[in-house]
Amino acid sequence: KQEVTQIPAALSVPEGENLVLNCSFTDSAIYNLQWFRQDPGKGLTSLLLIQSSQREQTSGRLNASLDKSSGRSTLYIAASQPGDSATYLCAVKLSSSNTGKLIFGQGTTLQVKP
């Protein structure tokens, strides 16, 4: 059974710091991995999607890496800003699934202090 774990559960940093969020998964047979952002009381915004054949994806100050063999992904946020404060979720889609359902981690809640 695929399990997705995110560490740390919460993180507080001063503005301007670079930071790394971690995601690990137990079944390496994934189709892709996706990082989402969730603001309080809001829905999910997709940040980056990494296909199983890719090693990383970048969008602005965000960089996500994927090491499928070790079951790990990291989300790197450069020069953090207070507006980055949110919960960050990672989710995997299994290759063995014929439905495409996503399996989510519990999230890392990030607070960036001005």
Place this chain on the structure above:
Amino acid sequence: NAGVMQNPRHLVRRRGQEARLRCSPVKGHSHVYWYRQLPEEGLKFMVYLQKENIIDESGMPKERFSAEFPKEGPSILRIQQVVRGDSAAYFCASSPTGFTDTQYFGPGTRLTVL
């Protein structure tokens, strides 16, 4: 283009009442996923539907919960005889053709059971 729409955004029910949650997918999308986010937990897959068909309901509680996606109109998640443990945020996502596609998430319906 309108994204995924969910209504109501907030729903309050007393124990024993019925809750009906509606999801209108992105125009042209024929695949709908429902996820539930319990307090302090990550999102969990509930059910995957295509037009007029339930494809995977492996995440649905066996009793009181049902879902449909009719040929015309929104997808409906129905919870009968709600209990306090049903209080959660319910998210709907849609995709054009299923497994290989990115899922686009709605803003969610927050159900509170008194």
